[in-house]
Amino acid sequence: MIATPRLNSLCVLGLLLLATPAAASLSDAERRDIEARIHSLEGELDSLRQRLAEAPAEEAAPDQGEAPGEAVLSEIRQRRALERESTRNPLAITAYRRNYLLPVSFNNRPNRDAFRAITEANGPSDTEVKFQFSVKVNLIEDLVGNNGDLFFAFTQRSWWQAYNTEASSPFRETNYEPELFLSFDNAWTLLGWTNTRNRLGFSHQSNGRSNPVSRSWNRLYADLLFQHGDWAVSLTPHWRIPESAGDDDNPDLERYLGYGDIGIARRFAGDHEASLLVRGNPGAGHLGTQLDYSWPLFGRIRGHLQYYQGYGESLIDYDHRVQRVSLGFSINPLFSTHPE
Structure with a gap:
């Protein structure tokens, strides 16, 4: 009390x-x-x-x-309060997607053709460093009554050939993704599942390179999050904004990345988390699957194991099939965030 x-x-x-x-x-x-x-x-x-x-x-x-979904809603409210406190602190930043550093990332099918655009001194190494940095800023709170916050977010995901000294350890690929979205908390419950959050947004994603290895696209998307106890499911359909034939670096992108992502996450054994992300175009026979498992180590540091198989891991590899296993660290838990 x-x-x-x-x-x-x-x-x-x-x-x-x-x-x-x-x-x-x-x-x-x-x-x-x-x-x-x-x-x-x-x-x-x-x-x-x-x-x-x-x-x-x-x-x-x-x-x-507790009533059905009440524990989930309580967790969402607590996280929202913490994020708002972080927003008001000029010295703090708020995590958006997962932030991780994976110093050991092994891919047995590196894209050698794309790597030649960086250097011809040596081919790509099978082992590299993969990391992701993702933050968001609350621009306007409570646009609709006591709900509806406007956010700006930025995510950078990089693949660094740190151990390839013969090629001068270049960054093989970096994807930049700024977003602008409206986020609405929700409490609608059906069959024990609670729709805790919905987002509507705009995303630009590119690798910041020039032709012939330039890759980019613009999307409008919806992001619906459902939770039931220690389970979470996210549905993220998107619509690609059309470009002229002369400006489109990758006209067949949707044949490989499809029209949305599906994420499933599970928390267990206290604070261990496992998640599955599926994307792609089944009709064209192109799928990409990512499995993540993280566990607490010390303080805010978590151990992180990641496996990716299929298409669409990065923009440069959107049409190249990869099989990658990565091990390292992450710093923010997944639950109440987007499972990606």
Whole structure:
């Protein structure tokens, strides 16, 4: 049970801080310090209000258990509060997709033709470094009532030939993906599954290179997340924005990457997580499958094992079949985020 005097004290402190500029002239540095303290107090107040709102239900029916989907919704609310607190902190960034570093990434089918566009000094090494960096920024909160946040996100995924010193250790491929999307929390439940979040967005993805190895596309997408206990399923259909024949670097991209992704994730044994991502075009016989398994090591660091088989791992390899096993580290858990 939360002691209400603490909540009242925080409110009084916040009011005193707000009133300070009227009482005396403040420097810009003092104003910024006060605003930062107010944002910190607001984040703590949100957390305290959440705990107070949940406490009566637990006391009133301690033996009845939680309603279907309530545990999932509670987790989503807590994560949303943490993300908003991170957004208000000018020194913090918020993770979007998984962030990982996989120093050992072995592919027994490297794309030698594409590598020749980088260097002819040596062929590609079967072992390289794969990493992903992904963050998001909340631009506008609560566009529709108390829901509907506008985000900007950026994801970079790279394949680095770090051990290929004979070829001067080049970056074999890097994919850049800025996004702009609206995110809506939801609580619709059917047969025990809760639709916890829906997104509508625009994505541009490219490898930042010139012809003949330039690869890019623009998409509009929807992203629907469903959760049931320690299970999560994401459905992400997309529509490619048409380009003129002269500007299209890869006109047959949809024959390999298809019209959307399907993700399935499972949390087990405390904080271990496993996920499956499927993409591609079954009608054309082209599929790509990614399996991930992560487990806690120490602090925020997690061990991470990844397997990819098929088409579409990267833009340069969208029409090249790969089989890759990678081992390394990740820093943010998957649950309540997009399983990719």
